[in-house]
Amino acid sequence: MALAWTYRDDYAQAGFPMGSVVDPSGRRIARQSFLFTVMLVASSLMPAFLGFTTIFYTSLATVLGFWFLFAATRFLLAIDRQGAARKLFLTSIAYLPILLGGLVFDRLLLV
Secondary structure, eight states, rough: OOOHHHHHHHHHHHHHOOOHHOOOOOOOHHHHHHHHHHHHHHEEEEEEHTTSSSHHHHHHHHHHHHHHHHHHHHHHHHHHHHHOOOOOOOHHHHHHHHHHHHHHHHHHHOO
């Protein structure tokens, strides 16, 4: 969503009716981004709640989740969404590899 918001003019010129093109204020895109971030963070904590991981993964997923939610909240509340969208996009690029690396490392701790 953040990437689509950043390049919404390019999508409009190409004729792709993305959500970011039909929502000039960006409020709908920001709300969707926040909602999807909440669902992603909740699902990333499921292995911990099911007892499949150690405190290492639980702590890492919690810290990363707050970081990601902070970026999504900034995008949601931003007056100038351009800068907040870029930060959310960069956060999303870092979030999953770090989280999955932590999950792999956590599994190695259990072996």
